[in-house]
Amino acid sequence: MDNLPWIFISALLVNNFVLTYFLGLCPFLGVSSSLETSARLGLATTFVMLVTAVCAWVLNTYVLVHAPYLRLICFIVVIASTVQFIEMLIKKLSPALFRAMGIFLPLITTNCAILGLAIFATNRGYGFLEGIVYALGAGIGFTLALVLLAGLREESELSDIPKLIKGTAMNLIIAGILSMAFMGFAGLFSST
Amino acid sequence: MKMNGNQSYDEFIKGIWRDNPVFVQVLGMCPMLAVTNSAINAIAMGGATFFVLVGSSFLVSSFRNWIPKQVRISCFIIIIATFVTVADYTLLALVPKVHKELGAFIPLIVANCMILGRQEAFSSRYPVRLAVLDAMGMASGFLIALLSLGAIRELLGDGALFGVNLFGANFEPWVIMILPPGGFLTLGVILLFFNWFKLKKDEFLAEVAEAERSGS
Numbered sequence: 001m002d003n004l005p006w007i008f009i010s011a012l013l014v015n016n017f018v019l020t021y022f023l024g025l026c027p028f029l030g031v032s033s034s035l036e037t038s039a040r041l042g043l044a045t046t047f048v049m050l051v052t053a054v055c056a057w058v059l060n061t062y063v064l065v066h067a068p069y070l071r072l073i074c075f076i077v078v079i080a081s082t083v084q085f086i087e088m089l090i091k092k093l094s095p096a097l098f099r100a101m102g103i104f105l106p107l108i109t110t111n112c113a114i115l116g117l118a119i120f121a122t123n124r125g126y127g128f129l130e131g132i133v134y135a136l137g138a139g140i141g142f143t144l145a146l147v148l149l150a151g152l153r154e155e156s157e158l159s160d161i162p163k164l165i166k167g168t169a170m171n172l173i174i175a176g177i178l179s180m181a182f183m184g185f186a187g188l189f190s191s192t
Numbered sequence: 193m194k195m196n197g198n199q200s201y202d203e204f205i206k207g208i209w210r211d212n213p214v215f216v217q218v219l220g221m222c223p224m225l226a227v228t229n230s231a232i233n234a235i236a237m238g239g240a241t242f243f244v245l246v247g248s249s250f251l252v253s254s255f256r257n258w259i260p261k262q263v264r265i266s267c268f269i270i271i272i273a274t275f276v277t278v279a280d281y282t283l284l285a286l287v288p289k290v291h292k293e294l295g296a297f298i299p300l301i302v303a304n305c306m307i308l309g310r311q312e313a314f315s316s317r318y319p320v321r322l323a324v325l326d327a328m329g330m331a332s333g334f335l336i337a338l339l340s341l342g343a344i345r346e347l348l349g350d351g352a353l354f355g356v357n358l359f360g361a362n363f364e365p366w367v368i369m370i371l372p373p374g375g376f377l378t379l380g381v382i383l384l385f386f387n388w389f390k391l392k393k394d395e396f397l398a399e400v401a402e403a404e405r406s407g408s
Contacts, residue, residue, distance in 0.1 A: 020372050022226040026305055029221070069281065072299050073273040080266065112222045112303035119296045164391060168218050169383040176376030183371065 042143025
């Protein structure tokens with residue numbers, strides 16, 4: 001039980017999904033043009049990650065013990081259909097929440113951070129509670145990276161930047177500098 | 193028939209330069225940056241992606257008339273996931289060391305948006321021969337991008353290429369290049385070069401058009 005906070009901090013800062021593992025880069029570069037959209041996408045992703053962690057745990061414990069080679073196909077099909085189902089459920093139960101997450105829910109299904117989360121959690125043999133904490137940390141870490149980049153990009157709109165560097169090239173270089181900053185967090189774990 | 197040959201050639205070559213999946217379309221970034229800290233990893237990743245893309249393009253294109261429109265994405269994903277599983281176990285059997293280094297990124301080929309994008313945009317609409325050629329072109333373009341990024345990062349960060357030390361003992365490695373930030377920075381600089389190239393080309397074409405107009 002005492003390793004739960006460490007799992008959280010590790011997924012949130014030290015091994016940030018976007019800036020250290022390079023997962024979920026497509027939304028990271030594509031959607032991060034405004035702060036508000038980024039925050040919503042982050043919220044929806046965190047939510048999907050939680051669902052995924054539960055699904056992955058159930059599959060690993062009850063289904064895949066007998067057929068590990070089906071892991072990948074199972075994961076992707078189950079995650080995709082669960083997210084679809086939850087999307088319909090939220091639409092019925094809470095239209096306000098659905099509007100907040102909007103079109104991002106279906107898009108997130110193909111986000112590699114989601115599948116990556118399931119695979120990492122499996123490889124490390126996380127249990128139910130550990131998996132959920134890991135998903136929470138990873139989701140908030142993803143949101144953090146997205147919001148940081150979006151903030152910097154909004155600022156850069158107002159500055160005079162050469163035409164040549166504008167666009168993806170600049171975003172990647174900003175991401176590189178952010179990633180360097182996040183490397184500083186590696187010092188949090190001196191023993192591991 | 194002549195025109196047909198030209199078209200095949202065009203489908204193949206466009207993936208390598210004009211529509212290069214990484215440098216021009218900016219797709220498939222996650223595996224691109226994550227595994228390119230050495231040239232050998234880049235080749236293994238590129239090879240696996242090549243196999244998956246060509247195999248699934250072939251299957252999708254063969255079955256394109258039988259896959260119902262409403263569930264096509266799920267069908268594509270299952271086909272892709274099957275090929276990825278095969279690639280995963282093959283690499284594990286042949287080169288366990290590389291497989292260990294690539295780790296979770298082999299299964300993550302499933303979520304490479306470039307592969308799904310090609311199925312949706314091309315293979316599900318064109319006959320098998322063109323689909324396979326297109327897939328081979330795109331995959332080669334991806335492989336070239338991976339390899340150039342991997343080579344640059346290994347050269348600067350390790351002073352070596354394919355594990356062979358090039359600069360001798362006095363070389364001070366630029367360690368940041370093989371760490372995560374190096375991936376972002378290197379790709380950013382390469383994209384910058386591509387932008388510059390495109391800008392120059394556009395300027396040149398505009399000048400030519402201008403000259404033609406004033407000449408006539």
